Amino acid sequence: MPPTTHRRKKISQKELRAPDELTTLVDSARDFLVNNLTQVLISTAVVVIVGATVIGVYYYERHRDIIVSARFYDAITALNAGQNKLAETQFKQLADEEPGRRLGRLARFYMASAYLADGDLPDARDSLVAFLAEERDPLFRSLALANLAVVYERMADWKKAAGAYQQAAADPGPEQARAELG
Template identity: 90%
Template sequence: MPPTTHRRKITQKELKAPDEFTTFVDSARDFLVNNLTQVLVSTAVVVAAGAIVIGVYYYERHRDTVAAAQFYDAITALNAGQNKQAETQFKQLADEEPGRRLGRLARFYLASAYIADSDLPDARDSLVAFLAEERDPLFRSLGLTNLAVVYERMADWKKAAGAYQQAAADPGPEQASAELGVARMLARSGDKQGAIDAYRGFLAAHPFAQQRQGVMESLALLGAPADIPPPSSAPGSPQPVVIH
């Protein structure tokens, strides 16, 4: 005999009762209706914030492009020997974009234009402002070397020696030149023995340096033992460094 199947009778009340999904949909609908204003405001805020972020991004990219074009024009003028024009363009870029990399670098090249125009006080001030914010080791070394050159041309031996010492403290393309600058400033300030020691220290640290011949000549002029006869003059005057 087959097993008896018990069928549960669904009441009229159960048929009318909403299921869980229907209840959830209704609750969501009620929430949306009751909070429609807040939802719309929140959505508008999110959309506006996104639009602002996108707008700022493209605006900053536009300013980067404009700054690059100004920098290129100024460099072109500097390389062409149009120092006054280069000064104006670099100064404008430095003043308008102090927070951008090209705006900060503009002060370094502005100083180069001033040096080429023999405007040493303005070159000094531009380099001091540049070094106050510059963190890149290469450009700091170049900036310090150029500042030392400016001080040397202004016959401020003490400040020139200090700038050369700072430039010589870090490895870089101008390190050897800066070390010789320190020795040269000591000699010009009257510290003969200090200059001799600095020149000898350079020879010990750089036995095969290209500047060896000039250092031997400088030592001979200072009365220190030399392997070659002393010439009539010491190594030539320093030149500022410019990266093209």
């Protein structure tokens, strides 16, 4: 095997004195910053303010979700304890004050359960109709339609009961078989 020869590149004095790429980059960045200091400071302030606003809104909404969850839990606890009037009041407040949140919309469904347990059929019907107007989850739609059919049955409105049962039977869910029987 022949010996390999390495050629060394000879660097001239001019090349040694020339600035390297990093120095050139740093000098260019410094010049840009000095020449555009006002715009850089304003842009930085805008980015910081927008970021702080987004983070603040996110944590505020999370805090509101926690509060709504606690209120919903209190209302469910009252409903399970048989305190229907208290549950009705708490669910109504949630539904009225938080219509844009998932638990605010679900409050209408459980409010109907409290009305139904109290025998207040017109309010149970109205609550279920309002809930169904907004709900897209097939599980809760099926449950609400089956409950609405029961309310119509108790009100002796057989035609509307049959329609609600037919809709509940068409939606997949836990009440589908019961709705078909209804």
